Amino acid sequence: MNFSEVRSLVRLRRPVLDPVERTLSRCVTVDDVRTAAHRRWPAGVRGYVEGGADGEVSLRRNRQAFSDYALRPFTLRDVSRTDLTTTLLGSPASAPLALGPTGYTRMMHSAGERAVARAARTAGVPYTLSTMATTSIEDVARDVPGELWFQLYVWRDRQLMRELLARAQDSGYRVLMLTVDTPVTGLRVRDAHHGFTIPPQLSPRTVFDMARHPGWCLRMLSGPMITFANINGDRGQTPSGVMQFAASQFDDTVTWEDLAEIRQLWPGPLVVKGLLRTEDAVRAADAGVDAVVLSNHGGRQLDQTVAPLHALPEVVDALQGRAEVLVDSGVRRGTDIAIALALGASAVLIGRPYLYGLGAGGEQGVSAVIGMLCDELRRAMQLLGVSTVEELRREGPGLVRRVARPETADLPVG
Ligand SMILES: Cc1cc2nc3c(=O)[nH]c(=O)nc-3n(C[C@H](O)[C@H](O)[C@H](O)COP(=O)(O)O)c2cc1C
Numbered sequence: 001m002n003f004s005e006v007r008s009l010v011r012l013r014r015p016v017l018d019p020v021e022r023t024l025s026r027c028v029t030v031d032d033v034r035t036a037a038h039r040r041w042p043a044g045v046r047g048y049v050e051g052g053a054d055g056e057v058s059l060r061r062n063r064q065a066f067s068d069y070a071l072r073p074f075t076l077r078d079v080s081r082t083d084l085t086t087t088l089l090g091s092p093a094s095a096p097l098a099l100g101p102t103g104y105t106r107m108m109h110s111a112g113e114r115a116v117a118r119a120a121r122t123a124g125v126p127y128t129l130s131t132m133a134t135t136s137i138e139d140v141a142r143d144v145p146g147e148l149w150f151q152l153y154v155w156r157d158r159q160l161m162r163e164l165l166a167r168a169q170d171s172g173y174r175v176l177m178l179t180v181d182t183p184v185t186g187l188r189v190r191d192a193h194h195g196f197t198i199p200p201q202l203s204p205r206t207v208f209d210m211a212r213h214p215g216w217c218l219r220m221l222s223g224p225m226i227t228f229a230n231i232n233g234d235r236g237q238t239p240s241g242v243m244q245f246a247a248s249q250f251d252d253t254v255t256w257e258d259l260a261e262i263r264q265l266w267p268g269p270l271v272v273k274g275l276l277r278t279e280d281a282v283r284a285a286d287a288g289v290d291a292v293v294l295s296n297h298g299g300r301q302l303d304q305t306v307a308p309l310h311a312l313p314e315v316v317d318a319l320q321g322r323a324e325v326l327v328d329s330g331v332r333r334g335t336d337i338a339i340a341l342a343l344g345a346s347a348v349l350i351g352r353p354y355l356y357g358l359g360a361g362g363e364q365g366v367s368a369v370i371g372m373l374c375d376e377l378r379r380a381m382q383l384l385g386v387s388t389v390e391e392l393r394r395e396g397p398g399l400v401r402r403v404a405r406p407e408t409a410d411l412p413v414g
């Protein structure tokens, strides 16, 4: 074998990749990224991300809802120029997709909220920072200026809530998203079983668990403590249990009057997240919100709910364009996004998928997940015979049909 033959063999070999690139290069779908994240997370973190409330029926139903719809593609159409771009609440977005709010994000990877916001900015989609974030409103806005949305919980301490709102506005967040499905916290059984706390508390079980995930531990130990970046100070101590803290701070007296006050206080686009009833969506539009997010909080709050996807057609019909309708809970593939849009949604939010990306590979992992979903959506649109997001929504009624399924066939017992 001469030298040039040897060289061509060497070139044929896969390039040397760093561990994150190697992991991500093996992932084809969001499910693959999820598996990779699971390998890196201690059981407590895995349980917190993946868990639903109570018997996790809502959680399972969210996924099953997508298979209740069948697509009916148009054929023999030129789909060589597919365009995913759209407008979300008055601003351009590169795809009908936004990253929803998630609390305690630095626990999934020490790169935390900044890494997620950077990946969203690179991809050209909005990122929503949670009130329960582990990086402050100001730090994210300073380090990653771009299309930022802020998610607000209504606190017992209304003054704190108004301060959060003012800080978000001063820092340049364009959209405010008020979450309304949390007057109290859902019962997260997995967290209780794992003794899950923020920050993680040391017990023989948690130490053993963490020791089996040294990469995660080293990254966590090398960074600052995981705390709530927005609500510490003299009003909120770093809590021990997620549910205990929320129970002490979330306000279970919240009503439509609070929404009216927030509408007065926030001059920009206002979104209400966590609705499942048509009359609530209509009432929110009457109250002047710009968009609603149909959501059951990814199955983490009330168990046994209707899947948000199933609530979508009726809400779209009732609102008649008075407010944009977004949907989340269970989106894992491009075809899921296509179905939601065909049913009239303006866009979808994702929660766990980008946390899988973060866990598997930090910012690169989040970018990989967004990229997969966009590629899949593009391919789905081409195979459906539509070229634009607008066309997908307009042709939606002809493209998607609900298929009959016995109500109980889907839910595994136990
Ligand atoms: C780990 C985790 C933390 C979350 N934290 C928040 C939060 O702080 N505020 C909020 O409004 N929703 C929160 N959510 C709900 C998400 O915004 C979103 O509604 C849900 O994850 C969508 O479902 P999916 O995970 O199936 O995509 C959280 C979800 C997860 C998985």
Ligand SMILES: CCCCC(=O)C(=O)O
Binding pocket: 102, 103, 132, 185, 242, 243, 246, 297, 300
């Ligand atoms: C206590 C809940 C705070 C974060 C959250 O919304 C979630 O975990 O779903």
